[in-house]
Structures are given as C-alpha cells and as structure tokens.
Amino acid sequence: EAAARATPGQTAQVAIINGQGAETGKATLTQGATGLLIKVEATGLTPGWHGIHIHATGQCEAPFTSAGAHINHGDPKQPHGLLNADGPDDGDLPNVFADAKGAVNAEVFTTRARLADTGPGQWLLDDDGSALVIHANADDHSSQPIGGAGDRVACAVIKAQ
Template structure:
C-alpha cells in the first residue's frame, strides 16, 4: 500500500472514530441526597457489552446499598419517587439472581465503608448510551441512578426490599448550549 493511501485511510478511520466517540461521549452524573447536597458523581461510558459505570459517593450509612437505574430522568426531593420504577424496557422480573432475568436497571449492590464512602466500577450489560434504542439510558428525558438505604436482596418484587431512595442522579444526553441571540 502506498504511503499516501495509508495516510488517507488512517484519516478516514480517525474521523469515523471521532464521530462515534462524540455520539457516545461519557455522561457525567451528579449524585444528590434528599437535602439537595452533592454526595458524589457517576460516569457512564459506552462499552462493547453495555455501559461502564464509575461511581464515587459519600455520606451513606456504613454497609451495603442497592443500586438501580430508574425509568425517568427526574430526582425530586425528598423521596426521588419522580424517577419512577426500575428501568425495564424488556418487562422482566426484578433481581440479578432471578432465573427469569433481571430489569435492565438492576445493578450489583455497593458497599459503603466506615466513613460512608463507596467507590465502585461496574458494567451494566443490558443498557446503552446510544440514542434511538429501547434500552438507551439517554432517550426521551433520560433515566436516573438511585442508591437505596439497604442492600437489594436480588429477588424480591418489585425492587429487592432495599428501602428508601437516599441518593439520585440524572442520566441524560449532554444539553447543547443555545447559540447567542442576535
């Protein structure tokens, strides 16, 4: 292959890759408690088999906490019920240990240390950041990441008996800035 053709081919692949990266750019999510205080952040990044989530949160009680993606991009205090139910586009039963499958929004429990901090990396395999897909986290008005007060038992319907919602963050596509008016 001629060097000039190689350079042109490399530029095409680079530009194609840039378009894909921008379309699926990582989503930064601010996690808030019921008082409206920032308690952490989550970063959602498209992966080969779903979405990678990096979560750093503080202000939790020590021990395990349920973690779920909910169907609406809304985090109204004090109880975050505006986020709706677990994200479940395939209409499955709840629970990662459920033989019939789990909600797309069911995630592993997280563990807060003695200082109330949790830092975790996990992958949600039944969701995407691609718009236009039924399992997209950023479609319509987005979705929400919710931390529960107790651990999810992995089976109980409809939400794992994990108690109150104690922290919430909205997952949505990046809002483009409006151009200045003339």
C-alpha cells in the same frame, strides 16, 4: 448472528444528590462495545451494602420517586433481580459498598443499558432521560419488587448533554 455492539467511548458524568438536594458525589458512565461501565463515587451514605438501580425517568426530586420505576421496557416486563430465575430487569445492578465513613468508590457493569444510539440494552438518553438511584439497604437480587433495597437515598439524573 452476532450480538449487537455499541460504538465505545461515549461518556457522561452526572452529579449524585442526597435527599436534601446537596451534591454528595458523581457517577461516570462510559460506553463499551457490549455494555456500560458505571463508576460511582459518593459520600454521606450509611456504612454497608446499598442497592443501586437505573430508573426510567431523569428526575431527582426527594424522596426520588420522581425517578419512576426501573428501566424495564421489555414485553413482557422482566421481574426484578440479578439472581431471579426469570430476571433480571434492565435497571438491575450489583450492590455497592459504603465504608465505615459512608463513602462509596465502586465500578459496576451492565449489558442492559447504553448511552450509545445503538447497541445492546436500554437507551438511557431518551426524551425524559433516566436516573441512577442508590437505596438505603442492600438488594437481595430476587425478592419483588425491589429486592428489599428500601428507601431511595441518593439520585443522579442521566440526560443528553
């Protein structure tokens, strides 16, 4: 049986805000046939690696706990971590790197989320939307509940336009 495929091409561009509510960048999400490409352009982060995840609720009120937990609607729910033998959950993404000036310019790809109405992964544009959240620290991709990624320091609301 062929894997589910999405119709490619749908895009969404979303503003990334920091804990003070200032816009510090943008994320561009582009639907592919087998997954979602997420381009992240942001400033104002501490230099080094940062965990980044897709969260289940499209709300970004500091300290961004309003974004809820990761999208993880499977039954049973998957444990966190790209390197977890029993994971990953649907919100897990590779880390992004902020340069010495605190700027991130990265692309990450996931087969576990989608903008398209049908296809592989969790649909991000449900009634309450979803959020892209950048954390203070790197994600170790295995420990629970969030891989040691720490506080939520930036957030972008993903909702139907």
